[in-house]
Amino acid sequence: IALLGFCVGAVGLVLINWPVFWVGAGLIVASVVVGKLMSVMGVGTS
Numbered sequence: 001i002a003l004l005g006f007c008v009g010a011v012g013l014v015l016i017n018w019p020v021f022w023v024g025a026g027l028i029v030a031s032v033v034v035g036k037l038m039s040v041m042g043v044g045t046s
Contacts (some may be wrong), residue, residue: 001031
């Protein structure tokens with residue numbers, strides 16, 4: 001999710017399309033939330 005957000009944000013920045021850039025930034029923030037949620041659920045622990 002973070003990689004997708006970074007790519008979308010980069011495309012928005014290169015094309016000078018601010019709404020696309022902010023969607024990418026929102027995806028990066030969402031990836032942090034999803035990562036924390038998965039950590040709390042125990043995903044990735046042995």
